[in-house]
Amino acid sequence: MILIVAEHAGGKLAKSTLEMVTAARQSGREGPVTVLVLGQGVADVANEAARYADQVLVADLPQLANYNAEVWAAATAQIAQEGEASTVIIGGSRSGREYAPRVAVKLDAPYLEDVIQLSASGNALQAQRYTYLARVTETVEAEAPVIVVTVKPGSFAPAAPAAAAGEQYDVELDLPAPRVEVTGKSVEKSSRVALTEADVIVTGGRGVGSPENFATYVEGLADRIGAGVGATRAVVDAGWRPYAEQVGQTGKTVQPKAYIALGVSGAVQHLSGMGKSKYIVAINKDAEAPIFKVADYGIVGDVNQIVPALIEAARK
Amino acid sequence: MKILTLVRQVPDAEARVKITGQNVDLEGATLVIDGMDEYGVEEALRLREGGGGVEEIVALAVGPKRVEDALRTALAMGVDRAIHVETDQKLDPIALSRVVAQVAQAEGAGLILVGGQEADWDSQALGAATAERLGWPQLTWTNELQLEGDTLTGRHDVDDGNESFRASLPAVVTTQQGLNEPRYPTLPNIMKAKKKELRKDDLGQYGAQPAVRVVNSEIQTRARLNKMIDGKDPQAAAEQLLDLLRNEAKVIA
Ligand SMILES: Cc1cc2nc3c(=O)[nH]c(=O)nc-3n(C[C@H](O)[C@H](O)[C@H](O)COP(=O)(O)OP(=O)(O)OC[C@H]3O[C@@H](n4cnc5c(N)ncnc54)[C@H](O)[C@@H]3O)c2cc1C
Numbered sequence: 001m002i003l004i005v006a007e008h009a010g011g012k013l014a015k016s017t018l019e020m021v022t023a024a025r026q027s028g029r030e031g032p033v034t035v036l037v038l039g040q041g042v043a044d045v046a047n048e049a050a051r052y053a054d055q056v057l058v059a060d061l062p063q064l065a066n067y068n069a070e071v072w073a074a075a076t077a078q079i080a081q082e083g084e085a086s087t088v089i090i091g092g093s094r095s096g097r098e099y100a101p102r103v104a105v106k107l108d109a110p111y112l113e114d115v116i117q118l119s120a121s122g123n124a125l126q127a128q129r130y131t132y133l134a135r136v137t138e139t140v141e142a143e144a145p146v147i148v149v150t151v152k153p154g155s156f157a158p159a160a161p162a163a164a165a166g167e168q169y170d171v172e173l174d175l176p177a178p179r180v181e182v183t184g185k186s187v188e189k190s191s192r193v194a195l196t197e198a199d200v201i202v203t204g205g206r207g208v209g210s211p212e213n214f215a216t217y218v219e220g221l222a223d224r225i226g227a228g229v230g231a232t233r234a235v236v237d238a239g240w241r242p243y244a245e246q247v248g249q250t251g252k253t254v255q256p257k258a259y260i261a262l263g264v265s266g267a268v269q270h271l272s273g274m275g276k277s278k279y280i281v282a283i284n285k286d287a288e289a290p291i292f293k294v295a296d297y298g299i300v301g302d303v304n305q306i307v308p309a310l311i312e313a314a315r316k
Numbered sequence: 317m318k319i320l321t322l323v324r325q326v327p328d329a330e331a332r333v334k335i336t337g338q339n340v341d342l343e344g345a346t347l348v349i350d351g352m353d354e355y356g357v358e359e360a361l362r363l364r365e366g367g368g369g370v371e372e373i374v375a376l377a378v379g380p381k382r383v384e385d386a387l388r389t390a391l392a393m394g395v396d397r398a399i400h401v402e403t404d405q406k407l408d409p410i411a412l413s414r415v416v417a418q419v420a421q422a423e424g425a426g427l428i429l430v431g432g433q434e435a436d437w438d439s440q441a442l443g444a445a446t447a448e449r450l451g452w453p454q455l456t457w458t459n460e461l462q463l464e465g466d467t468l469t470g471r472h473d474v475d476d477g478n479e480s481f482r483a484s485l486p487a488v489v490t491t492q493q494g495l496n497e498p499r500y501p502t503l504p505n506i507m508k509a510k511k512k513e514l515r516k517d518d519l520g521q522y523g524a525q526p527a528v529r530v531v532n533s534e535i536q537t538r539a540r541l542n543k544m545i546d547g548k549d550p551q552a553a554a555e556q557l558l559d560l561l562r563n564e565a566k567v568i569a
Contacts (some may be wrong), residue, residue, distance in 0.1 A: 009476070067475075069444065069454060094475050098456050101441035102448035104410050110527035111410045113439050126531065131438050132333050136340060139532040179453040183469070184480035200567060225568050237494065244477065249433065250457075250492055258567035268329045272438075279565045280540065281557065283547075296540050297560055301547025309554035314568075 001031035003085040004053070005038065005076055007093060008045045015197065016091045016151070018158035021052045023151045025159065028120030029087040036079050036171075038072060040065040046168055051161040056168045057083075061175070067095050068178040073102035075173050080107055085146055087125070092152040100150045110142030116155040125149070133249060133272035153196055154255045188244030195245065198228030200258045203247055203274070205232040207263020207284060208303055211240040217307040218262060224314045230254065232270055248273035263303045266291025283307070317369055317466075317485065319360040320425040321395065322416060323377045324350040325386040326436040338532045340436075349386045352431025355491040358498040359461060360429055361394045368463035372396050376419050378412055380404050384514065391509035392501030398512070403519040408528040409437070413445035415522045420450060425486070427468075432457050432490040443490035452486050459494040 002024040007014040017035065024033045032054035037046045039060065046058045057079060063071065072095070080088050080103070088107070090100040092114045104111035112118075115127035116137075124143035129152070131138045195201060202225075204218035214235070222229045231241040233248055247254055249269040259277035264270065266282070266289055274280070275294060282295040285302050292298045299306055327333065328346040335341060349357070357375065364370035375390040377383045378401040387398040401415055420428055430443045440456070447454035459478075460471040466485045471478055473492075501509070543560070547553045561568045 069456075073448065094457065094473065097440045098444055098454070101410060101413070101444035104441075105413065105445050105448040111408070111441060111445075112528065113409075113441055129438070130536070131533070132327070132340060132436055133329065133438065135333050135536060136335070137534050137536050138530055141529045141531050142527055144527065179483060180455060181482045182479050183482050185474075185477065186479075187477040189476075233493065243473065249435075258561060258565060275536075276538070279561075279567055281561070292542075292544075294538075294540055295542065296565070297543050297545065297557055299545045299547040299553050299557060301550060301553060305550040306547055306553055309550040310557065313551070313554040313558050 001034045001083045001085050002027065002029055002087045002089065003076070003080050003083060004033065004035045004089045005072075005091070006035050006045060006049055007091040007096070008037070008039065008042065011041070011044050013045050013048045014091070015158055016093065016153045017049065018052060019153065019156040020089045020091065020151050021159035022156040023118050023149075024087070024089055026156070027087060027118040027125065029125060031086050034083065036076065038064045038075055050165045050168055052159050053162070053166045055166045057171045058168055059171050059173050061173065063175050066182070068180065069095070069099040069102060071175050071178055072099040073106060074176050076103045077106035078173055079171060080146065088146065088148045090148065090150045092150040096150050100148055104148040107146050107148065109146045109148045110144050112140060112142060112147060112149045114150050114152045116152050118149065133268050134275055135272070152253070154253075188242040192222065193228045195228045195230060195247070195252050195254055198254070198256050200225060200227035200260070201230045201254055201256045202227045202260045202262065203230030203232065203264060204235060204262050205264030206234040206238070207265075208235070209263070213304070214240055217303055220311050221260070221307055221314070224311050227260070228256075232264055261291055262307060264291055265289050266294065317426040318372045318374060318423055319363065319370055319427045319429060320420050320423060321353070321356045321360045321373060321375050321390065322428065322430040322442070323353050323357065323375050323386045323390050324431070324434060324436075325377070325379060325383045326350045326434065329435065333535060335533050335535055339530065340533050347382065347385065349389050350431050350435050352433055352435065352492060354498045355493065355495045356429030356431060357390050357393050357395060358496045359491055361499070362496060363461070363463050366463070369465070374399060374423055374425070376416065377401070378403065378407065378415050378519070387514055388509055389501060391512045391514070392506040393499055394505065396512065398514045399517060400514060401517045401519050401522065405519065406526065406530065407524055408526050409439045409441035410445050411524045411526045413442055413449050414524040415519070416442070416446045417449035418522050420446070427485055428488045430488065430490055432492040440490070443488050447488040450486070450488070452488055453483050454488040454490070455481060455483060456490040457492050458489050459492060461489060461495065
């Protein structure tokens with residue numbers, strides 16, 4: 001079987017899970033497409049998953065109420081072993097890329113990380129992935145009875161529901177006790193459209209000048225055109241904006257139809273998170289700023305003057 | 317307690333990447349310690365300076381001869397000694413974790429610090445794979461760390477925000493920007509580093525075989541329109557940009 005570990009939140013299946021189903025079906029690897037749902041109170045998630053997969057395995061347990069790398073790895077490896085999985089597909093989220101390597105080690109399997117494309121060639125699995133801060137696309141290959149893969153969010157089209165719902169089975173697991181104790185949590189929620197799902201993103205950099213300007217210009221423009229809000233690391237480090245909005249190597253990877261960068265210099269670490277956007281717009285007062293090299297539309301100018309004009313013009 | 321810090325060598329972020337044949341060609345590129353690993357080296361030094369009962373800090377690198385330079389930098393920053401497993405073979409992170417775990421065991425390390433994401437392979441796997449081989453817990457994307465006795469506390473980023481944590485040693489911690497500001501090696505320390513031990517190991521003794529083969533590498537260049545709009549008249553520039561977004565790119569209504 002091809003084992004997919006479902007990503008879900010708030011009782012709903014994440015879009016990334018449907019993307020993994022597509023990756024599984026395209027991979028050419030052997031076996032029924034099986035979704036494993038880990039969590040507590042996940043009946044709805046399992047029902048939803050059954051619309052897309054050949055079968056759904058459900059582990060609805062109190063020990064799975066909260067994500068933990070060691071517990072998730074143990075659960076995934078057990079099911080992969082029992083079901084003789086040919087391929088294990090895990091989401092390329094922060095948590096997915098955190099426990100997937102442990103699964104690979106447990107299964108003594110090769111690990112293809114954060115892939116954007118998958119295809120079987122004979123017994124081998126070939127994958128494409130970005131390297132060198134997303135400046136290079138690498139094709140890698142592994143050949144083994146079982147291979148572990150993480151899939152980069154947004155790289156595959158979400159699967160459409162299958163003709164018939166897959167069967168659901170409850171599974172039993174022997175889980176370790178988590179050794180990392182979580183003593184506090186701060187969830188960063190944005191009232192706007194999620195960055196990784198937004199069609200248009202307006203991002204502010206240090207050139208925006210201040211948190212107040214950020215609200216007026218970046219949020220102002222985003223609200224006017226129905227866009228998500230992003231920020232550079234410099235802005236997040238300065239405490240102007242929450243980390244959840246950070247785009248780049250150590251933030252989110254986004255791929256919207258349009259990415260509008262206001263007062264952003266375009267450092268490689270930032271470009272690695274947004275360089276695959278369909279259209280890139282840059283407004284920067286420095287004509288030499290590296291962001292212009294990757295821009296489709298660029299305005300050399302002061303955000304204090306251009307952005308109010310833009311918000312005004314967008315009203316029409 | 318001993319700390320093992322991992323040091324990888326990568327092209328400077330601003331260096332141009334070029335491809336020869338099917339592979340990235342580092343000939344002539346400026347090579348530096350991976351910035352993410354540098355946070356780990358710095359953090360090890362700070363844990364010791366903070367009185368955390370750190371007896372020794374050992375830096376480990378696996379790679380070709382030139383990787384020595386990165387180890388010398390770590391030594392000059394203040395690490396006590398270094399181990400270089402010399403090889404020209406490219407190991408994927410899962411294979412590499414086999415070497416790291418064995419060195420950690422042989423050294424009796426209680427804490428491993430490693431960068432959260434590699435600036436060359438863009439991989440986040442090494443810390444987690446090493447932790448699994450050792451049967452240790454891991455904390456990834458750490459941006460705050462304290463050590464008291466055998467207890468680690470701190471904060472790290474997770475999918476939907478960040479968490480404060482507590483865990484007991486031994487453990488693997490992956491580091492990232494924001495954790496600290498790495499120090500620059502001073503000249504006297506660079507001189508002192510020359511006398512510190514840099515042991516050479518043979519990869520053969522670790523039995524690590526790569527399981528992932530690189531078939532091809534290509535530079536990603538997406539042709540961009542590079543249309544520049546004159547910003548002198550903000551009103552006109554704004555109108556023109558909106559027109560392009562609406563009617564040429566068709567990305568907004
Ligand atoms: C390991 C590592 C990981 C990193 N990860 C990330 C990451 O995930 N995301 C990220 O963004 N960065 C990341 N960085 C940081 C990155 O290198 C840059 O420092 C950062 O992106 C710069 O942010 P900025 O463009 O907002 O600020 P700056 O570099 O300060 O640029 C500000 C820009 O605004 C322009 N400007 C100033 N005033 C105006 C005005 N009035 N009107 C118009 N333009 C104006 C300036 O010309 C300049 O180009 C990382 C760095 C490291 C070392």
